[in-house]
Amino acid sequence: MQFAWIVPVTICLLMYFTAEACSKGNVSASKVPHGVAEICEKGNMTANTAAHVQPGTNITLSCQLKRLKYREQCKTALFFNGSELISNYGTSVSNTFPVNTYGKHMFTCKIDCEYKKKLICGIDIESGNPPDQPRNVSCIQYGTDGNLTCTWDKGRFTHMNTTYVIQLSDGTDTLCFSEESQSNKFGSLVLSTKLNFESTYRLVVVASNKLGSAFSQPLKFMLIDIVKPHPPNFLVEFENSATNCTLFWHSEVQVQLCRVRYRPLSSSTWNMAESLNTEKCSLHGLEPHTEYEFQVSCKIHPERGLWSNWSAFQSQTPEAVPTGLLDVWYKKQDIDSQTQNISLFWKALQKSEARGKILHYTVTFEALSHGESKAIETNVTTQTNYTRVTPKMDYKITVTADNSRGSSPPASILTNVGIQDLPSPRNVSAMAMGNNSILVSWKPPIKSTASINGYVVEWINIHRKSSPEPHPSWIRLVASNLSIVILEHIEDNVCYHISVFALYQDRAGQVKSVRGYSREEAPSAGPQMYTEPQTNGILVWWQEIPSHQQMGCITKYSIYLQKKDSNVDPVVYDIYNTTSQHSYHIRNLQRGEYYVLWMTALTDAGESPWGNSELVCLESAVDWIIVLTCSFFILSACICSLRPARKLLLLLFSATVPQWYSKAIPDPANATWAKNDKSMKGELSVPSSLLLHNTSSYEEPETTEVEESFIKTDCQVFQDRLIFSNISHSRNHDWQLESSFEKQESEYRPLPSTTDGDSYEQQLPDLYKKMVLEVTEQTQTVCEYIANPVTDGATAYLPSAISPLVTDTTEEDPELEYNPISVFPTTFLTPEFSYGGKLNLDTVRLSCSSFTR
Numbered sequence: 001m002q003f004a005w006i007v008p009v010t011i012c013l014l015m016y017f018t019a020e021a022c023s024k025g026n027v028s029a030s031k032v033p034h035g036v037a038e039i040c041e042k043g044n045m046t047a048n049t050a051a052h053v054q055p056g057t058n059i060t061l062s063c064q065l066k067r068l069k070y071r072e073q074c075k076t077a078l079f080f081n082g083s084e085l086i087s088n089y090g091t092s093v094s095n096t097f098p099v100n101t102y103g104k105h106m107f108t109c110k111i112d113c114e115y116k117k118k119l120i121c122g123i124d125i126e127s128g129n130p131p132d133q134p135r136n137v138s139c140i141q142y143g144t145d146g147n148l149t150c151t152w153d154k155g156r157f158t159h160m161n162t163t164y165v166i167q168l169s170d171g172t173d174t175l176c177f178s179e180e181s182q183s184n185k186f187g188s189l190v191l192s193t194k195l196n197f198e199s200t201y202r203l204v205v206v207a208s209n210k211l212g213s214a215f216s217q218p219l220k221f222m223l224i225d226i227v228k229p230h231p232p233n234f235l236v237e238f239e240n241s242a243t244n245c246t247l248f249w250h251s252e253v254q255v256q257l258c259r260v261r262y263r264p265l266s267s268s269t270w271n272m273a274e275s276l277n278t279e280k281c282s283l284h285g286l287e288p289h290t291e292y293e294f295q296v297s298c299k300i301h302p303e304r305g306l307w308s309n310w311s312a313f314q315s316q317t318p319e320a321v322p323t324g325l326l327d328v329w330y331k332k333q334d335i336d337s338q339t340q341n342i343s344l345f346w347k348a349l350q351k352s353e354a355r356g357k358i359l360h361y362t363v364t365f366e367a368l369s370h371g372e373s374k375a376i377e378t379n380v381t382t383q384t385n386y387t388r389v390t391p392k393m394d395y396k397i398t399v400t401a402d403n404s405r406g407s408s409p410p411a412s413i414l415t416n417v418g419i420q421d422l423p424s425p426r427n428v429s430a431m432a433m434g435n436n437s438i439l440v441s442w443k444p445p446i447k448s449t450a451s452i453n454g455y456v457v458e459w460i461n462i463h464r465k466s467s468p469e470p471h472p473s474w475i476r477l478v479a480s481n482l483s484i485v486i487l488e489h490i491e492d493n494v495c496y497h498i499s500v501f502a503l504y505q506d507r508a509g510q511v512k513s514v515r516g517y518s519r520e521e522a523p524s525a526g527p528q529m530y531t532e533p534q535t536n537g538i539l540v541w542w543q544e545i546p547s548h549q550q551m552g553c554i555t556k557y558s559i560y561l562q563k564k565d566s567n568v569d570p571v572v573y574d575i576y577n578t579t580s581q582h583s584y585h586i587r588n589l590q591r592g593e594y595y596v597l598w599m600t601a602l603t604d605a606g607e608s609p610w611g612n613s614e615l616v617c618l619e620s621a622v623d624w625i626i627v628l629t630c631s632f633f634i635l636s637a638c639i640c641s642l643r644p645a646r647k648l649l650l651l652l653f654s655a656t657v658p659q660w661y662s663k664a665i666p667d668p669a670n671a672t673w674a675k676n677d678k679s680m681k682g683e684l685s686v687p688s689s690l691l692l693h694n695t696s697s698y699e700e701p702e703t704t705e706v707e708e709s710f711i712k713t714d715c716q717v718f719q720d721r722l723i724f725s726n727i728s729h730s731r732n733h734d735w736q737l738e739s740s741f742e743k744q745e746s747e748y749r750p751l752p753s754t755t756d757g758d759s760y761e762q763q764l765p766d767l768y769k770k771m772v773l774e775v776t777e778q779t780q781t782v783c784e785y786i787a788n789p790v791t792d793g794a795t796a797y798l799p800s801a802i803s804p805l806v807t808d809t810t811e812e813d814p815e816l817e818y819n820p821i822s823v824f825p826t827t828f829l830t831p832e833f834s835y836g837g838k839l840n841l842d843t844v845r846l847s848c849s850s851f852t853r
Contacts, residue, residue, distance in 0.1 A: 040121035042066055045109050052126045052160065052210035058098050059125060063109030065091040074113035076120075081106055099127050102159040128160035131207035134187065134216035139203060140306065141195070141227045144253055148191040148226070152205050152216060154184065162209040166191065170199045197223045224305050229253055231311035234296050242288035242320040242355070247281045247296065249311070255298040259307070265291040265314070277302075288320035288355040289403075321406035324353025326361075328399050328411045329456065329474050335389065342395070342415060344386045345471060349401055349408065356403035361386075366396040368414075385471060414507045422450060422509030425500045430516025436490045438516045441483035442500050450504040452479050458499045459486055462515070462579075463547040476503075492519040495553035520552025520603050526611025527557060529599045533618050534585075538595070541583035545601055545608070552603040554578045561586060564594035564615065591618045 037046040048060040061078055077087035078095055086095040099105060108122040132155025139150040150166060164187050166177045179189040187205070195201065201223075205216040234249030247260060260281045261270040273281055286292065295310040328346040335341055344363065348354075363379045363386050379386065386399075398410040423445040431439040440457055460472040473489045490496070498516050501508040527542040540559055544550075557578060562570035575581055578601075589595065598613040639645045 036123065038121055038123045042111075042118075043109060043120040045107070045121040045123050047107075047123055047125065049125070050210075051124065052128065053099055054129065054211065055100055055102060055127050056098065057127075058096055060094065060096045061107055061123070062094040063092060063120065065111065065120060067091075074111050077110050077112055077117075079108045079110060087112065099125060102127050126160055126210075128209070128211060129156055129158045130212035131158055131162050131209055131214045132156055133214040134164070134205040134207055137203065137205055137216050137219050139219065139221065139226050141223065143230050144227055148193070148195060149188065150191065150203065150205075151186060151188045154187050154207065157185070158209055158211075160209050160211070162207055164189070165206045165208075167204045167206060168193070169202045171202075195223045199223070224301055226306065227300060228306040229255060229298055229300060229308040231309045232258070232296055232298050234294075234311060234313060236294055236313055236315045238315075238318055242318040243286045244282065244284050245286060245315075245317070247283070247294060247313075249279055249296050249298075251279075251298050251308075253300060255300055257302045258296060258298040260294070260296050261310075262292055262294045265293055286317050287352060288317050289357065290351070291316050319356030319403055319405050322349060322354050322356065322358070322401050322403055322408035324349040324401070325409050326399050326401055326411040327476055328397075328413055329458070329472070330397070330413060330415060331472075332415055334392065338392055339389055340392045341387065341389050342397075344397065344399065345474075346384055346399055346411070348384055353408075354401065354403065356405055358401050358403055360402055362400045362402060362407065364398045364410075365390065366398075367391075368394045368396055416507075422502065422504050422507060424510035424512040425455065425502055426512070428498075428500050428512040428514050430496075430498050430514050432516070432518050432520070433485060434492075434519050436492060436518050437485050437487050438490060438496065438498070438518050439483065439485050440498055440500065440516070442512070443482065445502050445509065450507075452502050453505060454479050454503040455481065456501040456503060456508060457484055457486065458501070459490075459496045459516075461547075462495045462497045462553075490518050493517070493521055493551045494547075495520075495550065515553045517552050520605050522603060522606030523549060523551050523554070523601045523608030525549040526608045527599045527601055529559075529597065529611050529614060531597060531614045531616050533616055537585055537587040537589050538597070538616055538618070539583065539585050540597065540599075542599055542611075544582070550601070550603075552605060554601050554603060556602050558600045558602065558607070559584060559586070560598050560600070562596050564596055570596075589618055593618065 035046065035048050036051045037044060043063060043065040045064075046062045049057060053059070063076060063078060065076060073089065075087045075089055076091060076093045078085045078093055080097060085097060086093060093109070097107075104124055104126045106122060106124055109120040110117045111120055134152040134154060137150065137152040139148055141148050152164075154164070164179045166179070166189055168175045168177070168191065175191075175193060177189055177191050179187060199222070201221055203219040203221070207214045230252055232249040232251040232255070234247055236245050236247050238245045249258065251258075256277060258276045258279075258281075260273040260276065260283075262283060263270045264287065273283070292315060294313045294315070297307045297310045299305045299307045326346045326349065328344060330345065331343040333341045333343075346361070349358065360380050360382050361384070363381065365377045365379075365388070367375045379388070395415050396412060397415065398412045400410045401408040425442040425445055428440070428442040431441070433439050438459075440459075442455075444452065455477045456474055457477065458472045458474040464471075473486075475484060475486065475488075477484060486498075495515055495517050497513060499511045499513040501511050503509070523545055525545055527545055529540060529542045532539045542557070545554070555576070555578065557575040559573040559575070560570040561573070562568070573584060573586065575584055594615060594617045596613055596615055599611045601608045640649070
């Protein structure tokens with residue numbers, strides 16, 4: 001700390017010597033010499049002007065060489081910034097050169113000997129401006145304990161080193177403070193000295209450089225005139241009121257005058273309260289629940305000095321009861337004969353009307369039914385719309401907005417109370433205005449018993465109109481307004497559904513609607529079309545064009561119909577009901593002809609491009625019959641190829657035919673005589689006439705050789721009952737047959753004969769394979785030619801004279817096994833005997849006593 005006195009002493013000495021220098025006289029520029037010269041070792045170079053000149057000055061330069069001996073002949077030349085100006089043979093050269101640009105310029109003298117240049121001497125000339133007079137000199141001191149800061153306007157740029165000096169005098173001493181700058185247009189200097197409030201000061205700014213000097217006008221002041229107090233500290237208090245408040249502030253020095261201003265943050269206009277000589281201020285008439293900015297500024301003397309900077313404070317006023325009336329609108333839609341859907345919409349209150357944060361809305365429904373007590377239901381919502389399903393009756397509905405302090409006045413509406421006598425406005429029209437605006441105009445309704453107190457204009461995008469909960473835009477007008485330019489929620493190239501209602505007290509009358517747009521174009525795409533050929537024409541239906549491609553209000557659809565490869569203009573079908581109709585039936589077209597169809601959509605601005613095209617042909621009736629027939633056979637073949645399907649068909653067939661038709665025939669090849677009589681030869685042919693004679697005239701024929709026979713293609717169907725007794729272990733049997741014949745027409749066809757007797761032994765069992773009967777409960781069905789025996793208990797039903805074909809009865813041929821599903825019906829064809837050989841009938845004894853003709 002022993003050297004702490006060094007800095008203050010140094011500052012005092014500097015101020016002393018500076019003040020002393022200023023006291024000897026005004027600071028002035030250096031004297032401008034008449035010429036400048038440079039003396040060098042090899043020569044001298046001179047200029048007829050000083051080293052600092054202004055632009056446009058002509059300079060005469062000379063170069064003189066000292067006496068030097070050169071073997072070769074040389075030139076003496078002058079150069080400007082490296083470029084040669086003039087050259088001359090000899091020992092001296094001179095030239096006049098104008099200086100037209102700012103800055104430092106270098107002139108040199110060189111000797112040029114056989115392309116070798118040597119520097120002799122050089123001189124520098126600087127070009128610039130003398131300083132202008134400093135203007136707009138001002139000084140200010142921030143706070144009573146701050147330093148004096150002065151600023152001024154330097155004027156034009158000098159392009160050379162210029163010194164600015166502030167001369168401050170209190171009438172006794174003069175202090176000087178220097179500032180140097182070459183680039184700033186404005187000068188600024190902080191004076192490191194303390195001033196007092198009693199003295200009067202004189203301040204002058206002096207500018208000087210090599211070309212001259214200039215002095216500002218003197219500035220006289222007292223410290224009270226230039227001191228700017230610091231901004232005061234303050235706060236805002238609300239006295240249990242949403243519209244009144246009090247400001248309190250405090251400053252670091254004793255101030256005698258303050259001013260207050262305030263404004264809502266949403267406004268740029270200030271409200272002022274001046275000439276306050278106290279440290280508080282009360283304000284009235286503020287808006288509730290509004291953000292305000294409050295500012296305070298003070299100065300030391302009421303009439304002199306500078307105002308302090310504004311100190312700012314922001315605060316929100318308290319809430320108050322809402323005062324605005326909600327603008328409510330509604331939509332009603334019938335659900336069925338008993339219920340309806342009521343949708344309510346309302347606009348949020350303006351901030352000045354809400355007077356606070358709206359916490360929720362209260363909706364009440366009061367049923368208006370004659371002869372019954374009124375039921376009031378209350379509902380709360382935070383949205384600006386409300387939807388409710390109610391019984392189909394009329395209601396009085398009220399809506400209020402609620403904040404922390406209370407509720408707004410109720411807005412009420414009546415839903416459809418006898419609107420038949422409340423006519424709608426007339427001649428409603430919508431005119432495109434462009435720039436997202438539509439002009440809607442109308443005429444008043446015809447005279448009504450109720451008075452009109454206003455109108456409601458409602459509009460909604462037609463693509464949102466069909467949404468479950470459309471949210472329209474609307475505006476409420478007084479009765480004198482018969483037109484309105486709607487701007488809210490309007491876009492170009494969009495179609496809007498616009499409705500106008502007349503208001504009769506709290507009720508809305510009948511509606512009149514129209515479509516409108518602000519600007520439109522031709523649709524950018526055509527509809528997507530579908531076709532279906534029908535008996536007498538073509539059914540065409542289509543989908544709506546996407547909303548962003550409609551480009552306005554669709555006025556009609558056009559269907560184009562043209563024969564394929566035809567040069568005739570297409571037939572055009574126009575559909576004007578574009579909102580609900582999406583299909584069209586084209587009639588009276590030629591069958592078997594190919595037609596090409598396509599569609600377009602139109603607005604008032606033009607027609608869209610084609611949509612998709614369809615090629616359609618109406619087929620003839622014969623073609624349909626062929627297609628159905630082929631389809632039936634193909635379907636039948638596919639079904640029959642499946643095994644489960646075949647079983648199902650057999651079951652259905654068995655259920656529809658007589659019971660006897662489905663009985664299986666036992667295999668005669670298992671008979672005992674067929675297994676034992678291997679040596680029997682001959683052909684067997686049993687005509688039906690031999691078996692069906694009356695037993696009274698029966699004669700045993702002699703052995704007959706049979707070559708060929710005819711059989712009946714349809715057997716005579718009869719039912720037989722075989723009466724068997726004791727046949728289980730008997731070789732020779734007498735049997736009786738009870739039968740009832742049903743004679744039918746028969747067709748005969750020849751049987752091929754054979755003379756090969758040996759084949760009888762092999763083909764006789766096959767004969768009985770073809771005559772299969774099923775014996776169930778001793779009931780059999782037989783042909784009129786052969787009575788079939790049972791397969792188990794009566795295997796030897798032929799006379800014993802006929803030997804069995806097979807002696808080994810323990811083994812059975814698998815091919816002779818009984819097949820329950822027979823390919824022959826039980827009423828079978830007359831058996832074909834195509835065996836060679838002879839049949840000796842004396843060995844066969846048949847009892848035909850029960851046969852009838």
